[in-house]
Every structure is written in C-alpha cells, then in structure tokens.
Amino acid sequence: MAARVETDVLIAGLGPVGAMLALLLARSGLTVTVVERDSEVYPLPRAAxxxxxxxxxxxxxGAADPVLKASSPLPAYEFRNGAGALLMGFSPGVEDAPTGFPPSSMFHQPTLEHGLRAAIANDPRIDAHINTALTTFTATDDGVIATITDAQGPREVRAKFLVGCDGGASVVRKLSQIALDDLGFDEPWLVIDTVLKNNVQALSAIGLQHCDPRRPVTSMPMGPGRHRWEFMMLPGETADDVMSDEALNRLVAPYADPASLTIERRAVYRFHAVSAQSWRKSRVLLCGDAAHQMPPFMGQGLCSGIRDAANLAWKIAAVHKGEAAPSLLDTYQSEREPHVRAITDIAVFLGRIVCVQNVDEAAARDAQMTTPCEADRVSMLPPLPGLGTGIMAGHASAGQVAPAPRLCDGRRLDDVIGYVPFLITREKGLLSGFAAQGRIIALSEIDDAAQHWSKLLGDNEAILVRPDRFIFGLGATRDLLSHWDDYLQSRRAA
Ligand SMILES: Cc1cc2nc3c(=O)[nH]c(=O)nc-3n(C[C@H](O)[C@H](O)[C@H](O)COP(=O)(O)OP(=O)(O)OC[C@H]3O[C@@H](n4cnc5c(N)ncnc54)[C@H](O)[C@@H]3O)c2cc1C
Structure with a gap:
C-alpha cells in the first residue's frame, strides 16, 4: 500500500456538494482530502x-461569477394544460433579492462544477484526488481509517471526519448501513440538453410545464445559448425507444426545429424522492444526494445539497477546533432534514400535477385549476422555508436568510468576512469572546439605503447571523451571545 494520508476531513465525491463542502471546510482552516471516482465532471444533464x-x-x-456569466434570471415558471391554458404560474421576477442575486436563475451544471474545481485548485488546504474511489472505511473512536483506490492501487487515509458526498448511490451510506426512506414518487423521464445554433441565445425566457396527458413535457431555458427539454416516458416505453437521434428529433419537433439545435446530452432518469434515515453516524456524515433526493420540479436538489454543505462545514470545524460540543453535529440533520422535506413535498406536489397521463384525470385537474380567474392563478414563487431549529426563539425573522449587506465603502460584507458568523449591532461594545469566532459590525458601517437592516433590527440592539447566513436571533447583544454559546455547546435546545 502506498504512503498513508492524514487529513482533518475526508470527502468522498467531488460533485457540486463535495466541492462546496471542501471549500467551506478549507476556508474554516481545516485540511481536506477529497476523492472523486470519475475523471471528468458528470457528463449527463442535471441541474438547470x-x-x-x-x-x-x-x-x-468565489464560485458564483462563472455561474452568473453562464446563467439567465428566470422571470416566470408556468404550468399549462394540453390545450395551452394556464393552470398555475409563478413569477420570481428578475430584480435582485436582498441576497444580491436574482431570485431564480437558469444555468448549466458543468459550468458550476468547473467553477468550484477551479477554486479548489487554488486552495492549498485541499488535496483533491481525481480517478480515485473511496472503497471502504472503518470508524474509530476519533475518526475513520479509509481505503482509497486509484490506478496505482489502494492507499490508507486517516481522517477525523468522513463525509459522503458521493451521490444517490452513495458508497458511504451503504457501508454505514443507512437505509433510505421512500417518500412516494417514482416516475421515468427522458432529459435532453441542447445547444442552440446560429448564435440564438434563448428559445424562451420562461420555464414551462406542458401538462399534456398525451406526453407531459418540461421546457426550460438553461442560460445563454442552451435549452433543456424533459419528456415523461409513456407506459411500456423503454430508453432504447427514445434515445436515438430520430426519436429525439420527433419529440423536439413540436417545440423547435431539430435542425436549429445540437443535442449535447441525453439521459433517462427515474425522478424519485428519498431521504436517508440517518445523516450522521458518529464522525461519518452524508451530504447532498447521498442524504436525500427529490424530483426536479422545484429545481432544488443541488440547491439543497449546497445548503447542507453550508450548514455542516462550520459545525465540523467548530467541533474539530474544540469550540463546540460534538453533539452540535446532531443539529445538522435536525435542522436540514425538515427544510429538505418541505421542499421535497412541494416538488412532489408539483410533480403530481405534471405527471398525469390519464385523460379523465387531466380533465378533472384542469377544471379544478382553471376555476379561479387567470390572474389569480399566478403568484410569487412560494418563499423557501427557513430554519425551524438552530435559532433563538422569540422573533419571526430568526431562521430566515439574512440580506447580504454592503459596507459603506461599497464592498459586500460577505466578501470581507467570509464564512463566519456575524453580529450587526447598534452599539459596538467589548465583545472579545465572539470576536474570536466571528465579526462584529456596527449598523453605521453598513450601507442601509434600502433599510433592510434597520427594518430588520426594529427596536432590537443586535442581530446575529450564522455562517450559513440564516439569522440566529435578534435581541440584546449579551442575550444573543449567551444563546449562541449555549447552542454551540448544546446546553439548551436552540
Ligand atoms: C434531470 C435532473 C434535473 C435536475 N435539476 C435540478 C435543478 O434544476 N436544480 C437543482 O438544484 N438540482 C437539480 N437536480 C439535482 C442535482 O443535479 C443533484 O442534486 C446534484 O447533482 C447532487 O450533487 P451531489 O454533489 O450531492 O452528487 P453528485 O453530483 O451525484 O456527485 C457525486 C460524486 O461522487 C462521486 N462518487 C461516487 N461514488 C464515489 C466513491 N466511492 N468514491 C469517490 N467518488 C465517488 C461521483 O463520481 C460524483 O462525481 C437535477 C437532477 C436531475 C437528474
């Protein structure tokens, strides 16, 4: 066996979630070894x-810029029946949200993955091994001893933590004997990504679900010069029936001239909803698709995995550095799972509207959904859920995502402070304990022209925001800091 590797955290899988987790852990000062079985980023169509x-x-x-360059805001998402009547619509709009970014953007997953890998290549704390699989591991009292295998053979890695970011068929989950709960959705779909010819930038700005029982079809812009279609498979249809160029051209023809585009990637998937029964076994954790999967009707599978990484990395770092009790890691699943389930429930609900192939059932659905006048069938995109735990009770904004402030000199606070907790306070006092972990900002240092922060603060002295940007709580500074410390040390349920 080749020389042994020692690392703080071993990550299996360099998909978007493993890459994000590696970067956040490294930004928190930990050494990371990440192994990826494949040589290239995943070649089939996925998140858009x-x-x-x-x-x-x-x-x-530092990975948003390439994604922004290759993405377009999504102004509307519509569900129409076979005759083209509007059943339901959402208008996320294109104005930046208080986070500083458009509410919804359509993008190309490989661009995101390359952006994350470029950031990883520049981070000396991350040791990435491509073409290398995690094959087995043993949990010890203070970590794991794992075997990773590449073309040269097996190698031992000793790590304080192992995180399985190894996707839906997670080896870490299987070796940990963690079962999946089936959340009751399982439908076969064909997905194709296309590149538009002749410098055409978009076929449509909006996302569309054609809820036609003869063949439900999803049509989505994917950022400049690309378009995605998803075709529900009909009963008895096989992948061989639909994957040939001729079959795909026939499927695309009602929506676009097949000669005006190149089919870049094609795949048949089963869209399903599952959740791992346990997301942590001592120092072994699951993140992203390894922990949960949902059908893509909300476009939230990858988003949920990135949120997992943001919830988990600072907790692993705090436990590793002795700043938090090991039981803080229990809050990872208790905070993230209800959030993911709430989104999965909406995705399944939307999927059930779309995936109707029975003509009578579709007619009943259409009659019910077109009862309100058309204007009443359109709404804002439902807000994403907040955190139900891991926050200080007593204020409605606790658990919501904080706006992204800019300092008076124009810089984004996120750029200045990075992935740490922050306290925005009316009076900057002597708060040396917190200053060791996070940043204290006076309200007067913030450009609050839009009054997001003064409105949020109201009569409160301060607001504490977690590293993952969820608001921990509002109130008197000393109360906030005392609750934060209790949360880190698991002294009382937050
Ligand atoms: C058709 C479709 C449309 C979607 N649309 C959206 C969308 O619009 N928005 C959205 O947010 N999400 C969407 N998703 C979901 C999204 O693509 C996934 O949730 C996301 O890719 C999961 O990322 P991950 O890093 O957890 O897993 P993956 O991307 O699957 O990465 C896992 C990695 O682990 C590697 N690996 C596996 N086993 C090992 C091992 N033993 N050792 C080392 N490496 C290993 C794999 O090679 C892979 O690179 C969609 C999915 C599909 C299928």
Whole structure:
C-alpha cells in the first residue's frame, strides 16, 4: 500500500456538494482530502435552476461569477394544460433579492462544477484526488481509517471526519448501513440538453410545464445559448425507444426545429424522492444526494445539497477546533432534514400535477385549476422555508436568510468576512469572546439605503447571523451571545 494520508476531513465525491463542502471546510482552516471516482465532471444533464440563496453561498467561496456569466434570471415558471391554458404560474421576477442575486436563475451544471474545481485548485488546504474511489472505511473512536483506490492501487487515509458526498448511490451510506426512506414518487423521464445554433441565445425566457396527458413535457431555458427539454416516458416505453437521434428529433419537433439545435446530452432518469434515515453516524456524515433526493420540479436538489454543505462545514470545524460540543453535529440533520422535506413535498406536489397521463384525470385537474380567474392563478414563487431549529426563539425573522449587506465603502460584507458568523449591532461594545469566532459590525458601517437592516433590527440592539447566513436571533447583544454559546455547546435546545 502506498504512503498513508492524514487529513482533518475526508470527502468522498467531488460533485457540486463535495466541492462546496471542501471549500467551506478549507476556508474554516481545516485540511481536506477529497476523492472523486470519475475523471471528468458528470457528463449527463442535471441541474438547470439555482436560487438566490445558493448563488450567494457560491459567491462566498468565489464560485458564483462563472455561474452568473453562464446563467439567465428566470422571470416566470408556468404550468399549462394540453390545450395551452394556464393552470398555475409563478413569477420570481428578475430584480435582485436582498441576497444580491436574482431570485431564480437558469444555468448549466458543468459550468458550476468547473467553477468550484477551479477554486479548489487554488486552495492549498485541499488535496483533491481525481480517478480515485473511496472503497471502504472503518470508524474509530476519533475518526475513520479509509481505503482509497486509484490506478496505482489502494492507499490508507486517516481522517477525523468522513463525509459522503458521493451521490444517490452513495458508497458511504451503504457501508454505514443507512437505509433510505421512500417518500412516494417514482416516475421515468427522458432529459435532453441542447445547444442552440446560429448564435440564438434563448428559445424562451420562461420555464414551462406542458401538462399534456398525451406526453407531459418540461421546457426550460438553461442560460445563454442552451435549452433543456424533459419528456415523461409513456407506459411500456423503454430508453432504447427514445434515445436515438430520430426519436429525439420527433419529440423536439413540436417545440423547435431539430435542425436549429445540437443535442449535447441525453439521459433517462427515474425522478424519485428519498431521504436517508440517518445523516450522521458518529464522525461519518452524508451530504447532498447521498442524504436525500427529490424530483426536479422545484429545481432544488443541488440547491439543497449546497445548503447542507453550508450548514455542516462550520459545525465540523467548530467541533474539530474544540469550540463546540460534538453533539452540535446532531443539529445538522435536525435542522436540514425538515427544510429538505418541505421542499421535497412541494416538488412532489408539483410533480403530481405534471405527471398525469390519464385523460379523465387531466380533465378533472384542469377544471379544478382553471376555476379561479387567470390572474389569480399566478403568484410569487412560494418563499423557501427557513430554519425551524438552530435559532433563538422569540422573533419571526430568526431562521430566515439574512440580506447580504454592503459596507459603506461599497464592498459586500460577505466578501470581507467570509464564512463566519456575524453580529450587526447598534452599539459596538467589548465583545472579545465572539470576536474570536466571528465579526462584529456596527449598523453605521453598513450601507442601509434600502433599510433592510434597520427594518430588520426594529427596536432590537443586535442581530446575529450564522455562517450559513440564516439569522440566529435578534435581541440584546449579551442575550444573543449567551444563546449562541449555549447552542454551540448544546446546553439548551436552540
Ligand atoms: C434531470 C435532473 C434535473 C435536475 N435539476 C435540478 C435543478 O434544476 N436544480 C437543482 O438544484 N438540482 C437539480 N437536480 C439535482 C442535482 O443535479 C443533484 O442534486 C446534484 O447533482 C447532487 O450533487 P451531489 O454533489 O450531492 O452528487 P453528485 O453530483 O451525484 O456527485 C457525486 C460524486 O461522487 C462521486 N462518487 C461516487 N461514488 C464515489 C466513491 N466511492 N468514491 C469517490 N467518488 C465517488 C461521483 O463520481 C460524483 O462525481 C437535477 C437532477 C436531475 C437528474
């Protein structure tokens, strides 16, 4: 066996979630070894939608710019029946959210993955091994001893923590004997990504679900020069029936001239909803698709995995440095799972509207959904859920995502302070304990022309924001800091 590797955290899988976690852990001062089984980023069509909260998290690790360049804001998302009547519509709009990014953007997943890998290549704390698989591991009292295998053979890695970011078929999950709960959705779809010819930038600005029982179809812009279609498979249809160029051209023809585009990637998936029963076994954790999967009707699978990474990295770092009790890691699943489930429930609900192939059922659905006048069928995109725990009770804004402030000199606070907690306070007092972990900012240092912060603060003295940008609480500074310390040390349920 080749020389042994020692690291603070071993990550299995360099998909978007493993890459994000590696960057956040490294930004928190830990050494990271990440192993990726494949030689290239995943070649099949996957995520096309990203929300503003997640774009902001990508910005925190310096990976948002390439994504923004290759993305377009999504002004509207519509569900129409077979005759083209509007069943339901959402208008996220294109104005930046208080996070500083458009509410919804359509993008190209490989661009995001290359952006994350470029950031990883520049981070000396991350040791990335491509073409290298995690094959087995043993949990010890203070970490794991794992075997990673590349073309040269197996090698031992000793790590204080192992995180499985190894996707839906997670080896870490299987070796940990963690079962999946089936959340009751399982439908086969064909997905194709296309590149538009002749410098055409977009076929449509909006996302569309054609809820036609003869063949439900999703049509989505994917950022400049690209378009995605998803076709629900009909009963008895096989992948071989739909994957040939001829079959794809026939499927695309009602929506675009097949000669005007190149089919870049094609795949048949089963869209399903599952959640791992446990996301942590001592010092072994699951993140992203390894922990949960949902159908893509909300465009939130990858977004949820990035949120997992943002929830987990600072907790691992705090436990590793002795700043928090090991039981803080229990809050990872208790905070993240309800959030993911709430979004999965909406995705499944939307999927059930779309995936109707019975003509009578579709007619009943259409009659019910077109009862309100058309204007009443359109709404803002439902707000994403907040955190239900891991916050200080007593204020409605606790658990919501904080706006992204700019300092009076124009810089984003996120750029200046990075992935640490921050306290915005009316009076900057002597708060040396907190200053060791996070940053204290006076309200007067912030450009608050839009009054996001003064409105949020109201009569309160201060607001404490977690590293993952969820608001921990508002109130008197000393109360906030005492609750924060109790939360880190698991002294009382936050
Ligand atoms: C058709 C479709 C559309 C989607 N649309 C959206 C969308 O619009 N928005 C959205 O947010 N999400 C969407 N998703 C979901 C999103 O693509 C996934 O949630 C996301 O890719 C999961 O990222 P991950 O890093 O957890 O896993 P993956 O991307 O699967 O990465 C896991 C990595 O682990 C590696 N690996 C596996 N086993 C090992 C091992 N033993 N050792 C080392 N490496 C290993 C794999 O090679 C892989 O690179 C969509 C998915 C599909 C299929």
């Amino acid at each position: 939608h990203i929300d503003h909260e997640v774009m902001r998290l990508l910005h925190l690790v």
